[in-house]
Amino acid sequence: MASNQRKPIGIIVASVIILATVAYLAVTSIGSTKQYYVTIAELQGLGDKAYTRHLRVAGNVAPGSIKRQGMMVNFALMEQGKTLQVAYQGSEPPPDTFKDDSQALAVGTYGHDGVFHATELQAKCASKYAPVDNKKAATPAAAAAILPSTK
Template identity: 55%
Template sequence: MKSSKNNLRIGIAVAIILGTIGWLASSGYKSSKSYYVTIAELAGMGDKAYKSNLRVEGFVQPGSIEQNGTHVTFMLNEFESHNPKAPNGRVLKVSYKGSEPPPDTFKDDSQALAVGTYGRDGMFHANELQAKCASKYAPGQPGQPNQAQPMTPNKTASTSTPAAAAPTAN
């Protein structure tokens, strides 16, 4: 009789532990899941936009970056500023409050990816910010002249080092 009572208690404890682990895994998965959307898609999401973790991509509008330490506010445009569609492109105001400053490649017209939530105030609240290198680093199109500058040799490096050039004493 005692052994069946102990087995029942152990079975209940194991079920509670496994249920708790399953619930924690499920809720952790749901909270870490984020949807990738463009600025145009964000505008059409409705109430779902306010309830989801999102990843929004666009181009940093020139002159819109306001930085105060690690806090940055800027505007994302769905088109680069030199694109003829840019003046008519959708714009999203982004407020980034992260533990690290934005990357060095985060500049005017750079392609940026903001991860966070969309607020009812019309601002995207990002907790993570990524920036791609500017398009000037991309390889040229076939048939266009190469825009890359030739590399100049480093004057501090030479084929003979001072140690190798010094006479040795026997």
């Protein structure tokens, strides 16, 4: 009978050890992969916390700020009157839509040098999402160009 009682206790102890290990791995891995989205103003106000976190920062690419050197690109992001210098060095070249005045999202870390060091870069063309000029669309020729033909 004593051997029968040991089996359930052994299974319970093994189960507790496995669950504790899985919980520990889940908690520690979440902390290392977590990315915080911050505005440029928030980033500049984070203090020492800015240097230890993996961050996502968005803004508009400052006109004339893009400097390319092979796979590395230096540029400035602007948002609500604040500017952030960004150095991108990733495994892929910047997207085709990465141009002056485009909206960009940089993922990386903030350095003690005041530069955001990005390892990922996403961009979308601002003009592609601009609203239609109603004055142009009001002319018959413009309306015919926009609307499909019913012939």
